[in-house]
Amino acid sequence: MLRFCDPYALDVPDALADRTGYVFEEAGAGEADRLAIEVEELPADVRPADVIAANRKSAARALGGDPGWPEGQVMTGLGPAHTLAITDPEIAGGVWVAALRDDRGRMWTLRFESAREWADTVFLALVAAIGGGSLPPGWAERRAHGVALALPAWLRPPRVFRFASAGDEVTCLLDQGSSDMPQEAEFEAWGEPAPGELLVVHPLAAGTATLAGAEAAWGEWRLDRCDPYGAVLGSTWARVAAAPGLSLRLVVIERAAEALGGAGFSAMVASVARH
Template identity: 80%
Template structure:
């Protein structure tokens, strides 16, 4: 299945579920804008009004009195969204929340934090554009969980995209901020050795590979979890393709069973391309 990882795309097995943390942020710190999008499988009895009520109650506990509330509804390409604005009359900006049921009945929750005077207008426009609405001037097409968005260009897309099989035995990570080969700390994390176990790293192969049209390199390792006597308790396969000139790295990690394998890994790496 083709997955979009702005500004790249890659083809990964259909059973790898999108587990990316979709946070779109303005450069800088402090009062920089931040949009968080979460998609969850919630019981059918939970509706968008329940999500908004929970957000309002949480904000009331955190902020106390003196805070203004405003609720509403916005039509989107996925259906109606319930909205909540949390503002303080003495502070410019605030927090805006939207909730809606999307494809497959999944609950979408958006949280927008901004100190702009016209942040409410930005929020309502980006909510309305979920699922294929209009793109205002100065905005850009984005995607989250396979769904079209329109966002201001100052909100940068995620740097790292993650896809995993349910149960976590296979993971695919596209990292747009790194092009280094893994070091010991990463092997330790991928091998997931328990206390008292040893992690033994075996280099399997290395070479050159195309990644997003650039000349890249790749490495493949098997990570064995062993007891103190050297008996192998389980294995993990870690494969990495990196394109230093692009600061781009693809990581595929599999535990216990190689379902993607070396050939599948190189096929994924070869599918990475600019949109």
């Protein structure tokens, strides 16, 4: 299945679900804008209005009361969205929340944090564009969970996109901020040795490939978890393709060698392209 990872496209097996943390952020800290998008499989009797009510209750508990924050409804490309504005008239900006169910029954929750005086206008416009919409000047086309979005260009897309099987036997990462081959700390995290276990890294193969139209290096390793006597307790396979000129890296981690194998990894590397 073809997945879009701004500004790239990647073909991954259907068994790998999108586990990306979709957070779009403005550069900087402090009062920088931030949009978080969460998609969940919730029971059918949970309504968008229930999600908004839960957010209202949580905010009132955290802020010491509810002054009557306004709610509303916005029509999107996926259907109606319920909204909540958590604001203070004496303070610029605030937090805006929207909830909707898409045509697949998934619950979408958007949380927009901003200190801009006109943040409410930005929020309503980006919610209306879920599922496809016009691009005002200074806005860009984005995607999350396979759905088209229109967002202000200053909200940068996630750096790392993650796809994984139901039991995490296979994990695929497209990292747009790194083009280095893995170091010891990453091998430790991927091999998941328990306290008292040893991790033995075996280089298996290496070569060159084309990643998103650029020359890339690739490597393959077997990560063995061993007891103090050297007996192998379990193995993980890590395959990495990195293109330094793009600051782009594709990582595939497998708990079973036959899950995708070298052929599956090569197919994914070949599929990564700009879109």
